[in-house]
Amino acid sequence: MRSRHSISRRQFIKSASAAALAAPLLLAEQDKPAGAPSGKSKVILMRDLKVMDENGVPRLPVVQEMLDAGITALTGRPDPQSAWKTLIKPNDIVGLKNNRWPYLRTTAEVEGALKKRILEAGVKEANFAIDDLGVLQNPIFQKATALINARPMRSHHWAGVGGLIKNYIMFIPEPISIHGDSCADLASIWDLPLLKGKTRLNVLVMFTPQFHSFGPHSFNPKYVWKYHGLMMGFDPVAVDATGLRVIEAIRRDFFAEDRPLNPPAKHIAVADTKYHLGTADPDKIELVKIGYDKDSFV
Amino acid sequence: MNVPFAFILAAGLMRLSAMPEIPIDFNRVLPETIAGWTKSGPPALYTPANLSKYIDGGAELYLSYNFKGASAIKYKDASDMEIAVDIFEMGSAADAFGVFAHSRETIDAAVGQGSEYAAGLLTFWKDRYYVSILAYPETPAKKDIVLKLGKTIAGAIPQEGALPPILALLPVENLIPESVKYFHHYIWLNSFYFLSNENVLDIADDTPAALGKYRLGSTNAFLLLVRYPEEARAEAAAAKFRRMVLGGAADDAVPLKEGRWSGLARRGGRLGIVFNAPDAAAVRKILASIKD
Numbered sequence: 374m375r376s377r378h379s380i381s382r383r384q385f386i387k388s389a390s391a392a393a394l395a396a397p398l399l400l401a402e403q404d405k406p407a408g409a410p411s412g413k414s415k416v417i418l419m420r421d422l423k424v425m426d427e428n429g430v431p432r433l434p435v436v437q438e439m440l441d442a443g444i445t446a447l448t449g450r451p452d453p454q455s456a457w458k459t460l461i462k463p464n465d466i467v468g469l470k471n472n473r474w475p476y477l478r479t480t481a482e483v484e485g486a487l488k489k490r491i492l493e494a495g496v497k498e499a500n501f502a503i504d505d506l507g508v509l510q511n512p513i514f515q516k517a518t519a520l521i522n523a524r525p526m527r528s529h530h531w532a533g534v535g536g537l538i539k540n541y542i543m544f545i546p547e548p549i550s551i552h553g554d555s556c557a558d559l560a561s562i563w564d565l566p567l568l569k570g571k572t573r574l575n576v577l578v579m580f581t582p583q584f585h586s587f588g589p590h591s592f593n594p595k596y597v598w599k600y601h602g603l604m605m606g607f608d609p610v611a612v613d614a615t616g617l618r619v620i621e622a623i624r625r626d627f628f629a630e631d632r633p634l635n636p637p638a639k640h641i642a643v644a645d646t647k648y649h650l651g652t653a654d655p656d657k658i659e660l661v662k663i664g665y666d667k668d669s670f671v
Numbered sequence: 672m673n674v675p676f677a678f679i680l681a682a683g684l685m686r687l688s689a690m691p692e693i694p695i696d697f698n699r700v701l702p703e704t705i706a707g708w709t710k711s712g713p714p715a716l717y718t719p720a721n722l723s724k725y726i727d728g729g730a731e732l733y734l735s736y737n738f739k740g741a742s743a744i745k746y747k748d749a750s751d752m753e754i755a756v757d758i759f760e761m762g763s764a765a766d767a768f769g770v771f772a773h774s775r776e777t778i779d780a781a782v783g784q785g786s787e788y789a790a791g792l793l794t795f796w797k798d799r800y801y802v803s804i805l806a807y808p809e810t811p812a813k814k815d816i817v818l819k820l821g822k823t824i825a826g827a828i829p830q831e832g833a834l835p836p837i838l839a840l841l842p843v844e845n846l847i848p849e850s851v852k853y854f855h856h857y858i859w860l861n862s863f864y865f866l867s868n869e870n871v872l873d874i875a876d877d878t879p880a881a882l883g884k885y886r887l888g889s890t891n892a893f894l895l896l897v898r899y900p901e902e903a904r905a906e907a908a909a910a911k912f913r914r915m916v917l918g919g920a921a922d923d924a925v926p927l928k929e930g931r932w933s934g935l936a937r938r939g940g941r942l943g944i945v946f947n948a949p950d951a952a953a954v955r956k957i958l959a960s961i962k963d
Binding site: 530591 | 723726729730731732733755757759774789790791792794803805807808809858859861864865868891
């Protein structure tokens, strides 16, 4: 039985490693994402065994508690309301980018819990929208001053994994145009004028992450893992990189061998080394765990 | 436009061969109703140009195996649950096998020439067709329907297809059969062992490649075989591999990391590379066992 515990930095670099064999994983100077004054990107992992009912449906009150605990830990504020006010202003126009893949969604519960706090921060309901495939046509997203990025983590046939960085692919008219080289340049999307600098929070849904793709629709319930978690951070690369470590560890546990994602999740490391969107280096990520910690894999 | 899938198949076949073949109308072959499930409409048809509209993010796997066309047929029950039948016509039987083997975990031939069933999803291949039938969430009744539909489709495909010839070169001793992969796109090089994000071995449509896992005691070693159309390309790929992965070593077996060994051997246009072997002797034994 393979270890269920954390993987080493070396192992991570191999799996995320994009920079291929020669290129360094990190640059000497990186853009510091907002909210990371220590120089490290803070990633909050919240887990609660009660977050889903016996049918796998998320329980809204538990989801709300987890997100509230996460946002206060992330911002250092004493309560979720004051925490959200550091992110969102009442006059903001806010788009919540979700993911509606039919087999593994952001979930209505996560969306509802986020919406509640955003409206409490003073945003008018008319200035708030949730969308995925229609973001380019959605008037709220077209004039958004703030974005919240929330989606599940899953293995992906062509990008290695689909996570926060990849979730913005619908902001380009022809998503398939970015698919070359196993979606390596996904982070370039984040530099588009419509998006640049607008993302206030990233939430990676890890209730039941999918760790292996099988079949044309990439989904098989055999390959989802009850992780009961949510991850949150300002730096999408750091959150994705941490989620990727979990996915890789689950694969080692499930397959009882080192089974690399195929193709590797190259775009996460490239988001760091080429686009400087954030950091993929575990040594530059401050991971804060809240709640259930058994078999967290990180 | 509701172009009959049979037409797409026929057009594809005309391109491939002057020999006329009778196209298979899978929609006609499949029953209108089965155990309370009814077809929800005519099949949706997809080509390489629009497959990504149907399986966003998953299309590249099929395109990398010369995807020609697909037919998607849905069954619904009274509560609007769905069974999704997807039939993919690939460029060849070898390509259909390649897609199937990409994610298989077990050896089973209950349906077609190779199949796998897990938690409501049946996949199988036969001749140049790769088929997926998904009924989620799984129930015993739905499993029965899925298998019946699969056998109906397999029965309508008149002949079996040939496995990729390069697979026959893999040594059989210690080979884990379900591990065998076939591909001709570099992106699938890392299926077992992370080698590189770059196309260090110049793998392309004209270089069929096979990958197999070998159980050596407590270690799994991997053998990659690539057949190049010209000896010079094989030699260039070998030289690049030596330079980028083996640190320029000229030996046929080289220690890399964590006590694992790698090595390569070229014979004409065929290149064999062993990864993750426990020692130099294991590298040499596998390389020497590659069939001609």
